[in-house]
Amino acid sequence: MIREIKINYDACLRCGECVKSCVFSVLEFLDEQPVVVNPKKCSGCMECVRRCPSNAIAVSEK
Numbered sequence: 001m002i003r004e005i006k007i008n009y010d011a012c013l014r015c016g017e018c019v020k021s022c023v024f025s026v027l028e029f030l031d032e033q034p035v036v037v038n039p040k041k042c043s044g045c046m047e048c049v050r051r052c053p054s055n056a057i058a059v060s061e062k
């Protein structure tokens with residue numbers, strides 16, 4: 001299953017919670033913002049979505 005991870009940078013607070021919550025290393029903090037680096041590793045666990053304080057990250061199935 002390929003999943004699409006979208007970060008809304010207008011809403012993102014750069015808190016890093018999504019990066020810390022992703023145990024599959026899908027996300028990394030680069031240049032002081034979260035970046036999707038390994039979308040194929042996403043399990044769809046939605047932990048990043050749950051932990052984001054500003055609803056800035058969304059995960060959907062392609």
Ligand code: SF4
Pocket residue numbers: 005021022023024025026027041042043044045046047048049059
């Ligand atoms: S849904 Fe889970 S595996 Fe996918 S990016 Fe978020 S925390 Fe990582």
Ligand code: SF4
Pocket residue numbers: 007011012013014015016017018019034051052053054055056057
């Ligand atoms: S948890 Fe949400 S607000 Fe925090 S860095 Fe990730 S996307 Fe941005």
